[in-house]
Amino acid sequence: MSGAQGDGAVVSHAQEPDLHIFAAIVENKFGVLARVAGLFSRRGFNIFSLAVAPTDDPAYSRITIVVDVHNTDVTQIAKQLDKLINVINISELHPSDSVERELMLARVGAVDLAAVVDVISEYGGEVLDHTDDEAIVSVSAHPDRLDRCERQLRPFGLHVLQRTGRIALRALDASEPAVGMAS
Amino acid sequence: MELTGAQALMRSLEMSGVEVMFGLPGGAILPVYDPVLDSPIRHVLVRHEQGAGHMAQGYAHVTGKPGVAMVTSGPAATNIVTPLCDAFMDSIPMVVVTGQVAMSAIGSDAFQECDTTGITMAVTKHNYLVTDAADIPRIVAEAFHIATTGRPGPVLIDLPKDISNEMMTWYWPDGVELPGYRPRSGVDPAAIAEAAALIRTAQRPVIYAGGGLLKARAAEALREFAEMCDIHVVTTLMARGVFPDRHPLCLGMPGMHGNYSAVTAMQQADLLINLGARFDDRVTGNPAHFAPGAKVIHVDIDPAEHGKVRVPDVAIVGDARLAVEALIAALRPADGSDTTAATADRSAWKSTISGWQEQYPLQYDQPSSGHPLKPQYVVEQLRDNTPDDTIVVAGVGQHQMWASQYWKFDYPYTWVNSGGLGTMGFAVPAAIGAKVGQPDRTVWAVDGDGCFQMTAQELISASAENIPVKVAILNNAYLGMVRQWQELFYAERYSEVYLSADHPDYVGWAEAMGCAGIRVESAEEVVPAITKANSIDDRPVVIDFRVDTEEKVYPMVPAGGSNDDIILGPEGDADAVLKGSAPS
Numbered sequence: 001m002s003g004a005q006g007d008g009a010v011v012s013h014a015q016e017p018d019l020h021i022f023a024a025i026v027e028n029k030f031g032v033l034a035r036v037a038g039l040f041s042r043r044g045f046n047i048f049s050l051a052v053a054p055t056d057d058p059a060y061s062r063i064t065i066v067v068d069v070h071n072t073d074v075t076q077i078a079k080q081l082d083k084l085i086n087v088i089n090i091s092e093l094h095p096s097d098s099v100e101r102e103l104m105l106a107r108v109g110a111v112d113l114a115a116v117v118d119v120i121s122e123y124g125g126e127v128l129d130h131t132d133d134e135a136i137v138s139v140s141a142h143p144d145r146l147d148r149c150e151r152q153l154r155p156f157g158l159h160v161l162q163r164t165g166r167i168a169l170r171a172l173d174a175s176e177p178a179v180g181m182a183s
Numbered sequence: 184m185e186l187t188g189a190q191a192l193m194r195s196l197e198m199s200g201v202e203v204m205f206g207l208p209g210g211a212i213l214p215v216y217d218p219v220l221d222s223p224i225r226h227v228l229v230r231h232e233q234g235a236g237h238m239a240q241g242y243a244h245v246t247g248k249p250g251v252a253m254v255t256s257g258p259a260a261t262n263i264v265t266p267l268c269d270a271f272m273d274s275i276p277m278v279v280v281t282g283q284v285a286m287s288a289i290g291s292d293a294f295q296e297c298d299t300t301g302i303t304m305a306v307t308k309h310n311y312l313v314t315d316a317a318d319i320p321r322i323v324a325e326a327f328h329i330a331t332t333g334r335p336g337p338v339l340i341d342l343p344k345d346i347s348n349e350m351m352t353w354y355w356p357d358g359v360e361l362p363g364y365r366p367r368s369g370v371d372p373a374a375i376a377e378a379a380a381l382i383r384t385a386q387r388p389v390i391y392a393g394g395g396l397l398k399a400r401a402a403e404a405l406r407e408f409a410e411m412c413d414i415h416v417v418t419t420l421m422a423r424g425v426f427p428d429r430h431p432l433c434l435g436m437p438g439m440h441g442n443y444s445a446v447t448a449m450q451q452a453d454l455l456i457n458l459g460a461r462f463d464d465r466v467t468g469n470p471a472h473f474a475p476g477a478k479v480i481h482v483d484i485d486p487a488e489h490g491k492v493r494v495p496d497v498a499i500v501g502d503a504r505l506a507v508e509a510l511i512a513a514l515r516p517a518d519g520s521d522t523t524a525a526t527a528d529r530s531a532w533k534s535t536i537s538g539w540q541e542q543y544p545l546q547y548d549q550p551s552s553g554h555p556l557k558p559q560y561v562v563e564q565l566r567d568n569t570p571d572d573t574i575v576v577a578g579v580g581q582h583q584m585w586a587s588q589y590w591k592f593d594y595p596y597t598w599v600n601s602g603g604l605g606t607m608g609f610a611v612p613a614a615i616g617a618k619v620g621q622p623d624r625t626v627w628a629v630d631g632d633g634c635f636q637m638t639a640q641e642l643i644s645a646s647a648e649n650i651p652v653k654v655a656i657l658n659n660a661y662l663g664m665v666r667q668w669q670e671l672f673y674a675e676r677y678s679e680v681y682l683s684a685d686h687p688d689y690v691g692w693a694e695a696m697g698c699a700g701i702r703v704e705s706a707e708e709v710v711p712a713i714t715k716a717n718s719i720d721d722r723p724v725v726i727d728f729r730v731d732t733e734e735k736v737y738p739m740v741p742a743g744g745s746n747d748d749i750i751l752g753p754e755g756d757a758d759a760v761l762k763g764s765a766p767s
């Protein structure tokens with residue numbers, strides 16, 4: 001779950017992470033992800049999760065980066081990122097002002113399939129595949145709820161877990177971001 | 184018109200106004216070296232690709248135009264990584280073209296393949312891998328635009344060999360379209376007004392002049408601003424020359440080896456007017472103790488510099504010249520009266536500063552016997568026996584600090600050095616590039632013996648191409664700066680810093696490279712040697728000045744310490760370890 005980390009960015013595990021979400025529109029060109037990831041590592045910014053895919057216009061991609069900002073000035077992250085030529089714009093999404101989702105796929109023990117279904121249906125999840133003793137489930141929810149769902153599935157035996165990292169959009173009634181820059 | 188990619192590249196460089204390029208050919212760049220023969224662009228053949236990069240930097244420093252270098256793939260590309268990083272740190276406009284293996288071979292560990300764009304991503308403002316010959320004019324136009332606008336920097340173009348051979352239909356773009364790159368130059372009038380208010384009421388203001396002023400060609404504006412407001416100016420290592428050293432308001436260089444008045448004036452200021460500087464650790468010392476009572480106005484074209492080290496009270500994003508001109512306009516009284524009258528009473532501050540200047544000048548002692556020869560004396564004699572607009576190019580180490588301290592810079596663009604990266608070996612090639620850019624000016628490199636040994640081979644390029652630079656080696660037989668740290672912070676345990684004064688034989692080496700070589704061992708020989716060197720204009724000259732091996736650079740602020748703990752001379756040596764540590 002943690003991405004590129006420079007030596008300078010080692011965050012003590014005892015500390016609660018202080019997560020901020022940045023949304024960047026980037027040119028969909030060769031090597032852009034490497035530029036973004038490289039910038040984070042060399043400036044000592046700590047990536048918590050990163051999701052990237054083309055926008056409706058395939059010339060651009062939208063990157064949602066969740067950053068643990070312990071010891072880092074949030075505006076520095078945005079300003080340094082904005083210096084990359086291929087970054088079109090960048091804004092910070094405050095959790096209270098945004099809508100967030102993350103997708104999880106998991107292979108869980110399912111001798112008691114009904115009990116597994118009980119847990120995931122609370123989160124709007126579904127069973128995608130199953131045998132006598134195992135199931136693959138899919139849950140899409142707010143990342144905090146996904147954390148809770150994951151904890152509840154653990155007793156069944158969590159054999160493989162894949163989460164996508166969060167994506168986020170500004171809520172419809174949210175005000176303009178404190179940190180935001182168009183190029 | 185149908186051209187090969189190689190021809191299109193050369194033509195694009197011509198269209199971008201390139202007059203000279205520095206480089207060395209090899210397999211992957213071979214197609215481009217053929218049209219080099221037909222191009223009006225002068226090509227200087229180097230002996231090592233690091234030399235090409237530093238020559239391009241020296242050229243850019245003194246002309247303000249982007250420096251251009253071209254080398255082949257693999258080892259040549261890695262050889263030029265150091266100059267790219269150097270140019271990135273010091274915001275030098277530069278365009279580097281590297282050859283690359285053919286597209287079909289990329290990723291196969293082909294002969295001399297190296298992931299050049301991957302390696303240089305962190306040390307360039309931007310880089311390109313060309314994948315279609317039709318893109319070449321657009322990419323070259325973009326590269327020059329990015330290198331020279333906003334905060335200048337190096338841009339690399341990696342050109343696969345098959346793309347060089349591919350045919351394309353020639354065009355030249357009308358402009359560039361970079362939706363993610365819109366550097367701001369104009370300044371915000373509200374921020375200017377806030378800054379002007381702080382300047383009016385400050386009682387102990389200091390102008391902290393940085394290299395950005397030189398990039399913005401703002402020396403005249405700075406002078407008008409400083410004189411109009413009657414405020415003292417410190418010039419950082421990157422900004423030496425932007426304000427005349429002989430001007431009564433000039434305090435000289437601040438920082439780790441800055442002079443007492445510059446360091447202490449910043450430390451005790453109530454307002455720092457930072458114009459194009461970046462609060463580098465070599466200036467601030469421990470930032471927590473730097474200029475504790477000062478409000479900060481920070482002008483920078485790169486908004487990311489605001490708040491990176493020190494949070495400014497007023498941040499002004501934009502071109503330093505435009506910002507200074509706007510400040511002048513905001514502060515000039517409508518009735519044409521004396522501006523200083525409208526400001527706070529600064530007489531106490533001014534007399535404090537002149538007191539420091541009198542009490543704590545830079546000092547050293549050249550024994551009248553002539554032995555040992557002091558390096559500072561050599562710099563002073565060079566300064567006094569060369570034209571005032573001589574371009575001085577330094578290496579990295581003690582000699583660099585002495586050159587910056589003891590030279591009197593009266594003109595902008597007369598000082599070239601490696602500030603941010605501190606690259607030993609910078610001086611000789613950068614001096615050659617500077618001389619190519621300003622052929623009518625005298626160019627002196629002040630180099631260390633250690634530095635000289637890193638890139639001296641470029642003097643062969645200079646001899647071959649008839650580029651008559653002059654090199655003063657302050658030969659102290661040591662990696663002197665490191666020796667100084669070991670003396671002060673490692674209890675005189677000298678580890679791997681002795682070089683020997685006699686090996687190599689610098690005079691013999693200079694002559695073997697087609698230069699004139701002169702050896703100087705005592706003070707009396709200094710001026711005659713300089714006079715002789717100045718009279719030689721048909722080849723490079725190297726003077727081996729045998730200087731005191733034990734001389735140290737003062738003042739000095741130990742790393743991690745506060746600038747209040749400045750050590751002025753040998754009498755402070757014993758305290759050094761208590762005040763901080765050896766610099767990193």
Ligand SMILES: Cc1ncc(C[n+]2csc(CCOP(=O)(O)OP(=O)(O)O)c2C)c(N)n1
Nearest residue numbers: 580581582607631632633634661662663664
């Ligand atoms: C490429 C490189 N390697 C190592 C260093 C570390 N370093 C800084 S100054 C210095 C000594 C330079 O020796 P010399 O050129 O003789 O200059 P001096 O200090 O003696 O004047 C060294 C090794 C450096 N700055 N650059």
Ligand SMILES: [Mg+2]
Nearest residue numbers: 631632661663
């Ligand atoms: Mg030396």
